[in-house]
Amino acid sequence: MSYLELEHLTRHFVRREGWPIPRKTLIRAVDRVSLRIEQGEILGLVGESGCGKSTLSRLIMQLLAPTSGSVILEGQRLADLPPTEIRKRRRDFQMIFQDPYASLNPRMTVYSTLAEAILTRRPELRRNRAALESAVAVLMARVGLDARYIRKYPHEFSGGQRQRIAIARALGPEPKLILADEPVSALDVSIQSQILNLLLELRNELGLTMIFISHDLSVVRYIADRIAVMDEGKIVETGEADALFTAPESEVTRALLRAIPKIRHRAAAS
Ligand SMILES: Nc1ncnc2c1ncn2[C@@H]1O[C@H](COP(=O)(O)OP(=O)(O)OP(=O)(O)O)[C@@H](O)[C@H]1O
Ligand SMILES: [Mg+2]
The missing domain is CATH 3.40.50.300 (P-loop containing nucleotide triphosphate hydrolases)
Known part of the structure; x- marks a missing residue:
């Protein structure tokens, strides 16, 4: 099958x-x-x-x-x-698009964007800020982004880095x-x-x-x-x-x- x-x-x-x-x-x-x-x-x-x-x-x-x-x-x-x-x-099923700048919310930090994606699969983390933050850091590492940038906004990144954020967001809900x-x-x-x-x-x-x-x-x-x-x-x-x-x-x-x-x-x- x-x-x-x-x-x-x-x-x-x-x-x-x-x-x-x-x-x-x-x-x-x-x-x-x-x-x-x-x-x-x-x-x-x-x-x-x-x-x-x-x-x-x-x-x-x-x-x-x-x-x-x-x-x-x-x-x-x-x-x-x-x-x-x-x-x-x-x-x-998750999607990644051509233009990460258009698909990422400019008012959300990397942390908020990725936390939101993770919470769709693991809502229990809502009550555990430390665990949520470390899940975000794990996701950032997985796509080659330094966790130091966790509070930054999309416009502070290069095009390639922004696409990495969009990929991390797609991975947040643990898609197949x-x-x-x-x-x-x-x-x-x-x-x-x-x-x-x-x-x-x-x-x-x-x-x-x-x-x-x-x-x-x-x-x-x-x-x-x-x-x-x-x-x-x-x-x-x-x-x-x-x-x-x-x-x-x-x-x-x-x-x-x-x-x-x-x-x-x-x-x-x-
Ligand atoms: N909502 C819609 N209403 C009417 N026609 C549409 C709609 N969406 C797509 N089309 C038409 O369907 C055809 C296929 O469009 P589609 O966007 O799927 O192509 P594509 O291969 O993704 O093109 P591109 O490489 O430019 O992104 C086109 O003729 C397009 O104009
Ligand atoms: Mg198209």
Whole structure:
């Protein structure tokens, strides 16, 4: 049994365009996507802007209802569960976004942000300030942040450090699945590899399952075990990361390969 299975998952949007007579157009943002993700696996999801990656992640996160199809978690169809049970399961899924500055609350210190995340799983710590503070320090150490910065605010950190805070916040509720949507796209190349290495370490140490979304195939190759290529709402190719690079089957994959900057090609080959 796979940890997570998507079965013909579909989401349509209706857009009204044109004036004075609006026309309705149907957008198949996610179109009959079927995928299996094994426990502890990093699945890379790659595709051009607008192909439906974020919509697919919102469907998995239960932030958006599917038009049809199912999300099956450990053999159980999520749509069949009562809402309270879905809320409980949702804690096992956490997200990391492209822009940590936008996703972190600027008025909250690292301590408040991380304490809040930890309390969702361990509410009993609310009455034990010392234990909560040490849990925050453990979380900071896990993502490579110095506990001296515990009272600082997001704007006092660099972009890479802010993404570490966002990763620590995602780990707070002790998730099983991390959904990372373009988590390094806003970072300098040198910082990107540090964050990718951190995510790999966390997968190895905590046995996390990950879905890693990017438009950049070279980034996905670095981190993913298996890659799914998406185009116009559909999965057009899946394969082991290396195989997909050496023998791409679809034209979409070949186009994504061509889009990788030459300098990165050389770095990957050396
Ligand atoms: N709430 C919505 N209402 C209408 N259309 C939407 C909505 N959300 C997404 N779409 C459309 O669905 C398609 C897929 O969008 P989505 O954001 O999932 O793509 P993406 O692959 O994440 O793109 P990017 O790489 O730019 O983040 C796009 O055509 C988008 O305009
Ligand atoms: Mg997106």
